[in-house]
Amino acid sequence: xxxxxxxxxxxxxxxxxxxxxxxxxxxxGAAMGIALAVALPVAFAVRGRRIPFAxxxxxxxxxxxxxxxxxxxxxxxxxxxxxxxxVIGLAAYALTMLLRNAVVGLQGVPAAVKDAARGVGMTPRQxxxxxxxxxxxxxxxxxxxxxxxxxxxxxxxAAFVGGGGLGELIWNDGIQRDLFLTPIVAGTVLTTLLxxxxxxxxxxxxxxxxxxxxxxxx
Amino acid sequence: xxxxxxxAAFNDPNLDGPGQLWTHVQLSLIALGAASVVGVxxxxxxxxxxxxxxxxxxxxxxxxxxxxxxxxxxxxxxxLTTYGRGPALWALTALGVPPVLLNTYAGVRxxxxxxxxxxxxxxxTPAGxxxxxxxxxxxxxxxAGIRISAxxxxxxxxxxxxxxxxxxxxxxxxxxxxxxxxxLLAGAIPTAVLAISFGAVLTIAQFILTPRGLRxxxxxxxxxxxxxxxxxxxxxPSS
Numbered sequence: 001x002x003x004x005x006x007x008x009x010x011x012x013x014x015x016x017x018x019x020x021x022x023x024x025x026x027x028x029g030a031a032m033g034i035a036l037a038v039a040l041p042v043a044f045a046v047r048g049r050r051i052p053f054a055x056x057x058x059x060x061x062x063x064x065x066x067x068x069x070x071x072x073x074x075x076x077x078x079x080x081x082x083x084x085x086x087v088i089g090l091a092a093y094a095l096t097m098l099l100r101n102a103v104v105g106l107q108g109v110p111a112a113v114k115d116a117a118r119g120v121g122m123t124p125r126q127x128x129x130x131x132x133x134x135x136x137x138x139x140x141x142x143x144x145x146x147x148x149x150x151x152x153x154x155x156x157x158a159a160f161v162g163g164g165g166l167g168e169l170i171w172n173d174g175i176q177r178d179l180f181l182t183p184i185v186a187g188t189v190l191t192t193l194l195x196x197x198x199x200x201x202x203x204x205x206x207x208x209x210x211x212x213x214x215x216x217x218x
Numbered sequence: 219x220x221x222x223x224x225x226a227a228f229n230d231p232n233l234d235g236p237g238q239l240w241t242h243v244q245l246s247l248i249a250l251g252a253a254s255v256v257g258v259x260x261x262x263x264x265x266x267x268x269x270x271x272x273x274x275x276x277x278x279x280x281x282x283x284x285x286x287x288x289x290x291x292x293x294x295x296x297x298l299t300t301y302g303r304g305p306a307l308w309a310l311t312a313l314g315v316p317p318v319l320l321n322t323y324a325g326v327r328x329x330x331x332x333x334x335x336x337x338x339x340x341x342x343t344p345a346g347x348x349x350x351x352x353x354x355x356x357x358x359x360x361x362a363g364i365r366i367s368a369x370x371x372x373x374x375x376x377x378x379x380x381x382x383x384x385x386x387x388x389x390x391x392x393x394x395x396x397x398x399x400x401x402l403l404a405g406a407i408p409t410a411v412l413a414i415s416f417g418a419v420l421t422i423a424q425f426i427l428t429p430r431g432l433r434x435x436x437x438x439x440x441x442x443x444x445x446x447x448x449x450x451x452x453x454x455p456s457s
Contacts, residue, residue: 153287
């Protein structure tokens with residue numbers, strides 16, 4: 001098994017590798033979009049209420065515990081082979097981290113600040129958009145970062161159900177071709193890089209969106 | 219696709235569902251046990267080490283280890299060695315270590331120095347301080363790490379089937395390859411039930427093993443940072 005890295009193979013398949021990287025990003029992005037669209041309204045609805053939060057958090061936790069390949073497999077008879085079971089499954093994993101962080105963020109908004117906002121005549125909608133969400137943003141984005149990093153990793157399993165992405169390099173080109181090392185290493189390095197880069201990018205977004213959390217110059 | 223069909227597929231002697239389930243449990247328990255021992259030991263050593271640089275390196279490597287996808291890690295270990303149960307076990311153990319290590323490190327580091335001083339003043343030996351003060355106080359965090367590892371190990375053990383180690387993944391992969399939903403679900407449903415049971419057992423164990431004074435009340439739980447996230451607390455866990 002002491003084969004080295006076959007750089008010529010990588011050169012010949014550069015187009016495929018680029019396509020799979022883009023697919024991987026698309027899978028991650030679609031899953032995160034769906035997860036956010038579900039988690040934020042739910043977090044807003046259950047914030048500050050024990051039982052609804054325990055129920056929503058519990059359901060998200062159980063989904064998180066189910067192994068990814070098993071979850072994709074459970075969805076497959078209903079959604080068919082392809083991207084759909086992968087994206088829905090990935091979104092389910094991201095849910096628990098997003099939900100918990102969003103609830104923690106919303107609950108961390110001081111009551112005095114909300115009172116003051118009401119006192120200056122803000123409507124409930126203004127209160128949400130201009131006070132609660134901005135103040136909860138750092139916690140929400142921390143959740144997005146955690147969820148994104150783990151989604152990039154789990155998206156490698158999408159290849160098993162025909163969902164594409166960098167997992168194809170590892171599974172179809174690597175393991176299924178008698179443990180061909182080169183695509184396995186390429187897939188591993190690229191997914192890890194993708195996770196690190198996306199994490200750093202989201203940290204940058206957080207900085208941009210929450211300028212008030214930066215310390216002023218002394 | 220029917221309940222009877224799924225049951226028949228699970229008990230099909232060629233697929234050997236019960237045998238694969240047992241293999242899956244064995245793989246997961248051995249890897250989790252080994253990862254917990256290594257993770258706690260390394261975490262304690264790193265947390266108490268006077269060599270700050272060495273400790274820093276261990277923590278950095280563990281953090282990096284968490285960003286490598288578990289499936290990729292398993293494929294890499296197998297590609298560098300060979301198909302089979304042994305390499306799969308090594309990979310499962312390796313990916314289980316970082317969460318335990320990081321949480322143990324954070325837990326031991328987060329113990330109030332005053333409490334350690336008080337224990338010393340009462341004549342505790344260094345070993346006594348560790349086993350009777352530092353570790354019990356860190357247990358909630360250590361167990362949170364073990365639970366994160368358990369979820370990842372049980373999940374990745376499904377993929378062990380792809381590298382010839384057996385387990386319930388054999389049924390899922392066979393179902394996928396043959397386009398047979400009964401076989402697919404005969405693998406997927408027991409896998410899901412097994413993983414959820416593992417998580418539940420560890421949650422209960424964590425509660426029982428936590429010293430009574432440290433058990434969170436519900437209100438505190440609401441405010442606590444997200445425990446099921448794969449990111450262990452790296453800062454002061456009491457914050």
